[in-house]
Amino acid sequence: MAANSFFFLIIVFFVTIHFPSLSHASNHRQSTVELWCVAKNNADTNALxxxxxxxxxxxxxxxxPIQPGGSCYDSADITRTASYAFNDYYLKHGLTDDTCNFDNTAALTSLNPSHGSCKFQSSSSVRNNGSSPGLNPASGDLNGGGGGDLVAVRVNLVAFFAVSFFFLLY
Known part of the structure; x- marks a missing residue:
């Protein structure tokens, strides 16, 4: 009897690993995260x-928009001014960590840097126009790739161990 239970558990384990789409986790809607590329507050003024x-x-x-008369012009705040330019560059050049570095004077944030009449476009607005892949926070993959399957495998492993525990008690 124990040999049959063990054989059954091995089959369940391989089915859960090889068919992650059988779980509910891979069928969930993946949400997107809005990101902006902004100047770091502690960046050197000359480097900025x-x-x-x-x-x-x-x-x-x-x-x-950051020139005199523009909606984001602020001659007194180079951090805000640079943030607008950095974000525009980031949105136009692929939404990657490399396009938001600027010699380590910039970083990505999920906090909207828009202020007053100065409106910053987010990564989500570019993606919605079809120019860029989505962002998948569950996978940590900024290119929107395959994180859902990894979550599904984890859920299936939990199910496998729960079934295993049940059979060990039975």
């Missing part, structure tokens, strides 16, 4: 200015 100049020049960011 250099990165801002690069983003608005060679980097090709849209810096019109």
């Amino acid at each position: 200015q250099f990165a801002l100049d690069w983003a608005c020049g060679q980097g090709g960011a849209n810096c019109r």
